[in-house]
Amino acid sequence: MLSIKNLHASVEGTAILNGINLEIKPGEVHAIMGPNGSGKSTLASVLAGREEYEVTAGEVTFKGKDLLDLSPEDRAREGVFLAFQYPVEIPGVSSTNFLRTAVNQVREYRGQEPLDAVKFLSLMKEKMKLVEIDQKLLSRALNEGFSGGEKKKNEIFQMAVLEPTLSILDETDSGLDIDALKVVANGVNQLKSKDNATIVVTHYQRLLDYIVPDYVHVLFNGRIVKSGTKALALELEEKGYDWIKDEVAGTAV
Amino acid sequence: MTLSLKKDHKLADLFLQAKPESAGPKFFSDLKSKARLVLEEVGFPTVKAEEYKYTNISKKIADSIENPGSPSPISNLEKVEALRDLLDSIDGYQIITNNGIPEEALSDSPEGLFGLHHFTDLDASAIQEIGQIEKPENDAFSALNTFSFSQGLRIDIPDGKILKKPLVMVHYVRADENGACVYPRIFINAGKNSQASVIELTVFLNDETVFVNSVSEWAVAENAHIRHYKLQDGNKNTLEVHNTGANIHKDATLTSVVLSLEAGMIRNNLSIDLNASNCEGNMYGLYLLNGKTHVDNHTNVDHTQPHSQSNELYKGILADHSRGVFNGKIFVRQIAQKTNAFQQNNNILLSEDATVNTKPQLEIWADDVKCSHGCTTGQLDEEALFYMRARGMSKESARALLLYAFAGEVLEKISIEPFKKYCEKLVHERLGGSY
Numbered sequence: 214m215l216s217i218k219n220l221h222a223s224v225e226g227t228a229i230l231n232g233i234n235l236e237i238k239p240g241e242v243h244a245i246m247g248p249n250g251s252g253k254s255t256l257a258s259v260l261a262g263r264e265e266y267e268v269t270a271g272e273v274t275f276k277g278k279d280l281l282d283l284s285p286e287d288r289a290r291e292g293v294f295l296a297f298q299y300p301v302e303i304p305g306v307s308s309t310n311f312l313r314t315a316v317n318q319v320r321e322y323r324g325q326e327p328l329d330a331v332k333f334l335s336l337m338k339e340k341m342k343l344v345e346i347d348q349k350l351l352s353r354a355l356n357e358g359f360s361g362g363e364k365k366k367n368e369i370f371q372m373a374v375l376e377p378t379l380s381i382l383d384e385t386d387s388g389l390d391i392d393a394l395k396v397v398a399n400g401v402n403q404l405k406s407k408d409n410a411t412i413v414v415t416h417y418q419r420l421l422d423y424i425v426p427d428y429v430h431v432l433f434n435g436r437i438v439k440s441g442t443k444a445l446a447l448e449l450e451e452k453g454y455d456w457i458k459d460e461v462a463g464t465a466v
Numbered sequence: 467m468t469l470s471l472k473k474d475h476k477l478a479d480l481f482l483q484a485k486p487e488s489a490g491p492k493f494f495s496d497l498k499s500k501a502r503l504v505l506e507e508v509g510f511p512t513v514k515a516e517e518y519k520y521t522n523i524s525k526k527i528a529d530s531i532e533n534p535g536s537p538s539p540i541s542n543l544e545k546v547e548a549l550r551d552l553l554d555s556i557d558g559y560q561i562i563t564n565n566g567i568p569e570e571a572l573s574d575s576p577e578g579l580f581g582l583h584h585f586t587d588l589d590a591s592a593i594q595e596i597g598q599i600e601k602p603e604n605d606a607f608s609a610l611n612t613f614s615f616s617q618g619l620r621i622d623i624p625d626g627k628i629l630k631k632p633l634v635m636v637h638y639v640r641a642d643e644n645g646a647c648v649y650p651r652i653f654i655n656a657g658k659n660s661q662a663s664v665i666e667l668t669v670f671l672n673d674e675t676v677f678v679n680s681v682s683e684w685a686v687a688e689n690a691h692i693r694h695y696k697l698q699d700g701n702k703n704t705l706e707v708h709n710t711g712a713n714i715h716k717d718a719t720l721t722s723v724v725l726s727l728e729a730g731m732i733r734n735n736l737s738i739d740l741n742a743s744n745c746e747g748n749m750y751g752l753y754l755l756n757g758k759t760h761v762d763n764h765t766n767v768d769h770t771q772p773h774s775q776s777n778e779l780y781k782g783i784l785a786d787h788s789r790g791v792f793n794g795k796i797f798v799r800q801i802a803q804k805t806n807a808f809q810q811n812n813n814i815l816l817s818e819d820a821t822v823n824t825k826p827q828l829e830i831w832a833d834d835v836k837c838s839h840g841c842t843t844g845q846l847d848e849e850a851l852f853y854m855r856a857r858g859m860s861k862e863s864a865r866a867l868l869l870y871a872f873a874g875e876v877l878e879k880i881s882i883e884p885f886k887k888y889c890e891k892l893v894h895e896r897l898g899g900s901y
Contacts, residue, residue, distance in 0.1 A: 262856070264852070285852060286855045286858055286861065288856075289856055301849050301850045303850050303853070305870075305871025305872060305874050306867055310867075311854065311859070312857070314859055314867065315854070315857040315859045316858070318858050318859055319858035354871075371857060375857065
């Protein structure tokens with residue numbers, strides 16, 4: 214589904230990603246872990262099409278298409294979803310109006326009929342249950358005045374409504390208490406299917422207790438330096454990241 | 467440095483010659499002489515004058531108005547189709563001016579609801595109030611209007627009268643061989659405990675260069691609540707200077723909403739005197755500019771007694787080579803304790819060539835007050851734009867939705883639904899995108 218080959222990216226001239234290689238198949242959950250500054254969020258941003266990052270080398274294909282060639286909106290329409298680490302507060306834009314416009318533009322791209330207000334409302338109601346989000350929140354301006362937990366729930370709610378094939382969760386666990394973490398993870402798990410895939414970007418192992426990955430990759434200095442199973446995440450939790458750094462330093466010498 | 471550098475006397479002479487003092491009640495000839503004196507002595511402001519430093523409208527007028535006279539009344543106004551749908555949907559009381567002159571025959575004057583009088587028909591006491599709120603010496607353009615208007619309109623809303631339908635004032639403007647300068651002159655007296663909304667629209671019947679120079683005075687008596695909406699949606703050749711002055715009494719409110727969407731150059735001077743306790747002045751504005759359009763809003767609110775309130779929010783979206791100017795003065799006099807005064811001016815620049823000059827000016831002599839002000843000028847929030855696009859929304863839609871949300875804060879101050887819808891539609895069309 215997603216194939217990343219030798220991806221290099223920089224921001225304002227500073228190289229952040231230095232040759233990422235990653236293959237993701239339908240049905241899989243991949244966790245990307247790594248210390249601060251290792252390039253985890255950059256990878257998520259580059260995949261979603263954030264414009265301040267410049268891809269300097271490499272290629273990314275998604276369902277056979279050159280992903281890097283697509284605008285952020287077309288990536289979303291093709292089925293890529295980025296759950297933001299810091300969801301943006303947008304005063305004056307109602308959540309509902311925003312999401313309905315987005316859904317209908319996605320549907321138009323896919324050659325589907327737009328949803329009318331009634332159908333959209335019933336879709337919303339169905340998906341709201343999944344993340345236990347209060348309908349009142351959705352009648353407010355997008356993310357405005359939402360708590361950290363509400364913002365993250367809203368991300369997963371939007372994901373549920375947009376039904377992506379590839380979901381990238383960028384530090385979705387940051388700032389969540391245990392209850393909110395469970396709700397968010399539960400939502401993600403329910404959305405999992407054999408046809409879609411998930412990338413979980415996180416610093417800590419705790420989210421992976423709830424969203425169980427098939428593969429764990431450790432990112433360091435913009436490269437995947439180690440890949441393994443869920444056991445690797447537990448090892449990282451126990452030993453921290455220093456041994457990875459040492460290992461990398463060792464091989465470099 | 468001499469005074470003359472700051473003033474354009476040539477232009478003043480031109481206007482003074484164009485309109486010899488007319489006869490009429492002595493009060494008017496006295497007022498007009500006073501106005502003439504102002505024009506002769508101080509002339510028109512150049513960019514050297516502090517108040518007009520960013521808005522060289524004197525030069526613009528001198529350069530583009532060939533004939534300083536006033537056009538004759540337009541015939542067959544009743545057949546004009548412009549704004550017909552809007553006027554029908556608002557279903558208000560229409561008050562028409564025709565090239566600046568009140569058009570009695572076409573105006574609604576329903577018995578017992580409000581009074582409509584030409585200035586020349588006023589009795590001695592009613593006439594004395596004209597030119598006292600918006601004095602000719604306040605501003606050269608106020609003086610020019612005072613000197614040049616040939617007929618004004620006084621609207622009296624009686625004590626205790628609550629007007630359920632809005633007054634819709636439509637100014638029809640068209641230059642002709644007699645001139646291109648139009649001088650609407652309005653005095654509105656809202657009686658005690660009265661309530662009314664006034665929508666002011668201007669219809670430019672062609673794209674020829676015109677100069678509209680209005681003065682309106684608002685006397686808002688005890689516990690009267692007045693809302694004034696002004697839509698400025700002309701064309702690239704319209705030059706406008708409007709002086710609006712208001713006197714607000716105890717427990718009364720005046721809310722002003724000015725939407726500036728299309729023009730060559732506009733200068734709005736809005737001045738509200740909060741002359742008693744527990745009164746309120748609200749000033750809201752939205753300017754959506756493109757091309758080389760230049761819109762300048764100067765506002766002035768004077769808190770002279772304790773416990774009064776003012777709220778001000780002006781927002782601008784500027785594209786191309788357009789320019790926006792905002793200057794907001796707030797005065798809080800020494801005895802005006804417990805004043806609440808809030809002012810905000812926010813701008814979004816869509817182009818590197820667009821400019822905003824914004825200046826809050828607060829002078830506070832009282833010590834127990836709540837006053838705040840803030841101004842921002844920036845670009846569209848890139849982070850928000852990316853967030854919306856990452857959900858599948860096109861860049862155009864996301865941009866339009868963000869801008870619309872920005873403008874919406876002012877549009878929501880309009881409380882007459884059909885008029886609000888109309889303004890929303892104009893803003894939607896301007897911002898483009900489907901959402």
